[in-house]
Amino acid sequence: xxxxxxxxxxHEMFRDSVRRFLEKEAxxxxxxxxxxxxxDRALWKKAGAQGFLCPTVPEAFGGVGADFRYNAIVDEExxxxxxxxxxxxxxSDIVAPYLIHHGSEFLKEKYLPGMVSGDxxxxxxxxxxxxxxxxxxxxxxxxxxxDHYLINGSxxxxxxxxxxxxxxxxxxxxxxxxxxxxxxxxVDAGVEGFSKGQNLEKIGMKAQDTSELFFxxxxxxxxxxxxxxxxxxxxxxxxxxxxxxxxxVNAVANxxxxxxxxxxxxxxxxxxxxxLAKFQNTRFKLAxxxxxxxxxxxxxDRCLDLHIQGQLDVPTAAQVKLWCTDMQCRVLDExxxxxxxxxxxxxxxxxxxxxxARVQRIYAGTNEIMKEIIARSLV
Numbered sequence: 001x002x003x004x005x006x007x008x009x010x011h012e013m014f015r016d017s018v019r020r021f022l023e024k025e026a027x028x029x030x031x032x033x034x035x036x037x038x039x040d041r042a043l044w045k046k047a048g049a050q051g052f053l054c055p056t057v058p059e060a061f062g063g064v065g066a067d068f069r070y071n072a073i074v075d076e077e078x079x080x081x082x083x084x085x086x087x088x089x090x091x092s093d094i095v096a097p098y099l100i101h102h103g104s105e106f107l108k109e110k111y112l113p114g115m116v117s118g119d120x121x122x123x124x125x126x127x128x129x130x131x132x133x134x135x136x137x138x139x140x141x142x143x144x145x146x147d148h149y150l151i152n153g154s155x156x157x158x159x160x161x162x163x164x165x166x167x168x169x170x171x172x173x174x175x176x177x178x179x180x181x182x183x184x185x186x187v188d189a190g191v192e193g194f195s196k197g198q199n200l201e202k203i204g205m206k207a208q209d210t211s212e213l214f215f216x217x218x219x220x221x222x223x224x225x226x227x228x229x230x231x232x233x234x235x236x237x238x239x240x241x242x243x244x245x246x247x248x249v250n251a252v253a254n255x256x257x258x259x260x261x262x263x264x265x266x267x268x269x270x271x272x273x274x275x276l277a278k279f280q281n282t283r284f285k286l287a288x289x290x291x292x293x294x295x296x297x298x299x300x301d302r303c304l305d306l307h308i309q310g311q312l313d314v315p316t317a318a319q320v321k322l323w324c325t326d327m328q329c330r331v332l333d334e335x336x337x338x339x340x341x342x343x344x345x346x347x348x349x350x351x352x353x354x355x356x357a358r359v360q361r362i363y364a365g366t367n368e369i370m371k372e373i374i375a376r377s378l379v
Contacts, residue, residue, distance in 0.1 A: 002294060006301045006308075011069055018077045021050055026083050030207055037199045038162055038209035039085045041121075048118025053088060054096045062113035067308050068093075068242065072249050079253040082349050084356040085207020087123075087160040091115065093246040095122040097239050098168055098184065102227035107186055111166055123164035125155035125213055126236070133369040135170065135236055136179050140215065142171035149173075149225070151185060151193075151218040157363075161211025162199050165189050169215070170236070173229050182232035186224045193218040204355030240365070241317035245307055247364045248324035251357070252296050255331040258353055259289055262335040269340075276338065285338060289331050296327045315377035322370040325360040332357050 007015075025046055026039075033039045047053050055070035057063025075089045096115060099108055114120030131137035140153025151171055158167070167187050174181030187194060197212030227235055263286060266276035276282045303320045306312040332354045336343035343350050361367045 002298055004297075004301055006305050007069060007073075011073060014070060015073045015077060017050065018052055018074055019081075021047070021052065022077055022081055022083060026086060027081055030083055030085060033085045033207035035206075037201075037206065039087075039207055041163060043086070044118035044121055044163075046118070047088065048116060053118055054092045054112070054116045056092075057096060057100065057112050057116050061108050062116040069304065069308060071246070072304060075246055075249045076253040079250040080257045082254070082257065082353055082356070083207075084205045084352075085209075087121075087163075087208060089246050089250065090124070090159045091122050094239070094243050095124050095168060097242060098124070098226060098235065099186075101239070102184070102231075102235050103186075104223065106223055107226065111186070114165075120165045121160055121163045122166050122168070123158050123160040124168040124170075125158050126170045127155060127157045129154060129156050133365045135233065136182070138170050138172060138182070140169065140171045141175065142169075142173050142183060142185055142220075144173070145219070147222050148219050149185065149222065151187065151215045151220060153215050155213040155215075156211075157200065158211050158213050160209060161196060161213060162209035167213065168226060169213075170232060173232075177230065179233040180230050182236075183229045184226035184232040184235060185220055186226055187215075187218060187220055191218060191220070202359075204352070204358060237314070241312050241314055242307065243364050244317040244321035244370075245303060245312065247360055248300050248303070248320040251324040251328035251360055252293065252300050254353060254357065255293050255296065255328045258332050258335045258350060259286070259293055261349055262286070262289075262338050265342075266338055282338060285334055289334055292327050292331060296324050300324060315374050318365070318370040318373040321364060322367050322374070325357075325367060328357050328360060 025043060029040065051064065052074055054063055055066040056068060058065045071093050074092065078086050078088060099112055111120055115122060126135060128138055128140065131139065140151065140155065142149040142151045151169060153171070166189065169185045169187050171183055171185055172181050173183040193216045195214045197214060200210045200212065202210060266282050269276050300320060303312055303316060332350065336350050336354045339348060339350050342348055345351055
């Protein structure tokens with residue numbers, strides 16, 4: 001394997017702490033959380049106490065002001081252990097930057113310390129029943145009413161939806177203005193008119209609470225507007241590269257883990273009187289998969305390095321998301337095949353990983369949208 005140079009020794013010390021924490025506090029319980037449809041809320045506070053939430057939040061708001069590599073390490077270890085119910089990445093990698101980069105001092109002081117400690121769990125509500133990757137097509141509205149806005153509409157497929165204490169909601173403040181009429185609002189759970197629908201039943205990621213959200217004349221004060229009115233679409237475009245990089249981080253770490261599980265399995269499992277690893281087909285398949293994972297890891301690490309330097313652009317982030325998630329699904333499918341019938345059994349990690357990975361090519365913008373973004377940059 002090509003040596004990784006993106007991380008320093010202090011990052012690897014942090015990784016060891018994260019891995020030990022997850023092996024103790026999450027791995028033994030994840031099966032139960034899958035049955036419950038969400039993780040134990042207490043895990044958020046335990047993670048916060050260890051400094052594993054929102055590492056990039058400045059010290060003034062309770063964080064440590066670290067760079068994104070610390071977020072990536074948490075993402076990698078969660079993915080490596082198959083803990084897809086844990087929504088730390090959405091909370092730390094996606095929601096926190098909106099507040100850090102675009103929030104007023106009031107909003108930062110109100111929410112960031114609780115996000116770091118795990119007392120506040122967050123979500124972002126973009127997708128609607130009739131608007132997914134096309135963010136300009138959202139129908140949820142926020143209409144000015146004196147010093148407040150009235151929000152009406154619905155969202156779906158919202159990660160952390162059931163546990164969320166605060167949600168960033170994408171709304172149209174001027175439907176006639178297209179992208180320039182989109183704004184972001186911070187909405188607290190429990191306010192009148194804001195309700196959470198059912199915890200959606202998915203084919204994978206069964207321990208992740210994914211919900212419908214409904215807004216009926218939800219009254220939010222003007223200070224809950226995130227940034228400036230009409231700038232929401234620009235903010236979304238600015239933050240999406242990090243979100244897509246995070247998806248790539250998860251994809252590669254999970255594929256590496258699947259390759260390790262499969263290599264161990266074929267060494268032990270016998271057919272026709274000898275281990276599966278002795279068959280040429282098995283060895284050739286493993287060679288192909290190891291090469292794919294190595295290529296993806298090298299590309300991803302370079303993009304992570306670019307991101308730390310503030311140089312990861314939108315088309316390259318789209319390439320990361322496209323390549324790494326397609327690779328992840330190919331690798332997991334081949335690894336499941338090498339497990340034979342046992343690969344189809346839910347008790348085996350490869351079965352869970354295979355089902356969980358399919359959504360990676362859909363959220364954060366479908367891979368077809370990634371191709372469009374890349375193509376536009378070329379022609």
